[in-house]
Amino acid sequence: MSTAEPEYENLELKNAHLDRSKPYPLDGILVVDLTRVLSGPTCARMLADGGARVIHVERPPKGDDTRAMGPYLPDGSSEYFRLANVGKESIALDFTDADDFAFLKKLISQADVVVENFRPGVMAKLGIDPVDLVKEHPRLIVASISGFGQYGPMHQQAAYDTIIQALSGVMASTGFPDGPATRVGTSLSDIAAGIFGYCGIVTALVARERTGKGSTVDIAMLDSTFALLEHGLMDALGVHERPERIGNRHPFMYPFDTFECSDQPLAVCVGNNHLWQLFSEALGHPEWPTQEGFVENSDRATNWAQVKAAIESVTTTDVAETWRAKLEAAGVPVGIVLNVDDTRRLPQIIERGMVKVVDGQEVPGSPMKYSTWNSYGAQHDAPVYNANGDSIRAEFDS
């Protein structure tokens, strides 16, 4: 949003990151993706973005559940399926059919990685228990993603993102003291489990390259969401206090919060008295830093409701962009609370390749940017159901 000339622009890195022709860091890695819906497919999509060959195995006759979930494009394709399956191949296999199951076992015998997100115990019942698979193929990595993990008193319970957000503590930590516990506005528990699944798989690949040994990887949505917490964990584990949600403000710095303007809210991070002075001057109130109760950060943190009211009496008189520009010019950390539809248009997001076009479809880019390796991520759209079934059968069935 700034139009000022940057003092340091790393064009070498920028060009490297946007170069679609670079080799991929996971080139040569074969992934059998037995997952469906969101957590598992997200994990395997990250592997595809890294250049692994990912074969998404789908159950006949309809395939992955998200193919039947919107939003849909005019061609009938599901954006939900697309988001989690860009860059993969698709084969339909019926595990209850002896030939298909034998082919699955053949495929697994050639793979570096298997990813699955069945309910715990289902892989064993199917005859492809993760622990057994690693014993049979000592270099194989088999990652299981589930709600609660492969054991423990809750491991058989049904897990949906909303339930895991509830149990993990993130929901009780989000929102205002006088309002309800609030779900994070994305399926954070599914996505976090997918990302930690990627972390586990890639870590196990490092170890395999160094020792020759494969491993199972067991990832729980509950563990993964719990691991994202911060002040809640410091309070609960460290000082044994019960954390309470505090809205948008910082626990001990003020004004470090969001403020209403005449259109959109504005986030401001004033972490010391010098910034408080600059902030007060930019808002036309140079007297605030010497006003009783507003002088020291500890005063402002105690009297945050009064400080907030004073600030909003100014900010609500004009649009957020006016205040953003003034505060940025003054050197105060500031940002408008943007809708995703505006975020996607930020020149910063575009220059970083975080929105890209593959086969004519706009999809998110990868956040991991390398100088040596391809950072553009997958370059093909999510597959049509069973799009690669015949060619994969011909290739591996020999």
Add this chain to the structure above:
Amino acid sequence: MSTAEPEYENLELKNAHLDRSKPYPLDGILVVDLTRVLSGPTCARMLADGGARVIHVERPPKGDDTRAMGPYLPDGSSEYFRLANVGKESIALDFTDADDFAFLKKLISQADVVVENFRPGVMAKLGIDPVDLVKEHPRLIVASISGFGQYGPMHQQAAYDTIIQALSGVMASTGFPDGPATRVGTSLSDIAAGIFGYCGIVTALVARERTGKGSTVDIAMLDSTFALLEHGLMDALGVHERPERIGNRHPFMYPFDTFECSDQPLAVCVGNNHLWQLFSEALGHPEWPTQEGFVENSDRATNWAQVKAAIESVTTTDVAETWRAKLEAAGVPVGIVLNVDDTRRLPQIIERGMVKVVDGQEVPGSPMKYSTWNSYGAQHDAPVYNANGDSIRAEFDS
């Protein structure tokens, strides 16, 4: 929370995960950690949990900023610092001192990984530009974590978690339609950048083991938070609609939401008519599935406010645990909205080793669980400032 006997309990995996004596997957990897505060230290702490040797380099005289941030234990140690630095060693180095800087360069020349989260350009000014370091040490991986990345029109702007949450779209996606955009109750943008930093480093390690080549890794908090979004991205990138926040409910399934009880709220995920029948019977209202406007999921999603009111007229008459037990017995996916202080006591969290004790301090466990490798994570408390300075100097200064 269930006391029922699990039908499938994987004791082999559980015992493997809790075995502290197993070898670590990142054994033999040396990390020079030049980071401070939260995003960078979190990334390097994950490497320490994987068994890498992580040397946290701190600036004299006070070290990492979070050492001066609470909450504090009675011994004066910071829980904030502890959370992000468990399992590391500490050395104090003054980069403006010629001897210390020469020692830093020596340390880097021995390292597999360097992690830093200075503002873009600072490493170059210090004389340790990431791109140059990789040219000098072709097997080295240098990861930079920043608010906006190493280039682009915003890359020099100050980034705090609240500002990145605002700009990324996650804040506008979180909360209720009639309420304010809501900050996620953890420093999600810092933590996400730390985790994607780990993803990038470990991916680059896989590539290095296979090709011998190092790389820079450039991670932005903005990119990382944008990459966590889901329905917002499907709407904005796919069907080109402007997403709006919808509180705790699911965009197209109902009742898939939280419901007030007499004490805590309850999360319920009813995704089909069969579960709706079971749910209605468990709440003593078998007539709901045939009541006008409540019959099909599409009806309930349209009339969600009436459905919610009907449900809460029942659930608010008793505590959440009563309804949870009834619904679980009926086979309906359900979970209480827990405070982190209750989450940490869940038998499921404890059995998974997600709270552990190192050197007498309770800290979170690692969510990546391996059968072959150590899953317990780091086994030492966060270091006292410069705790290992003398021994590290003696070891590398030869």
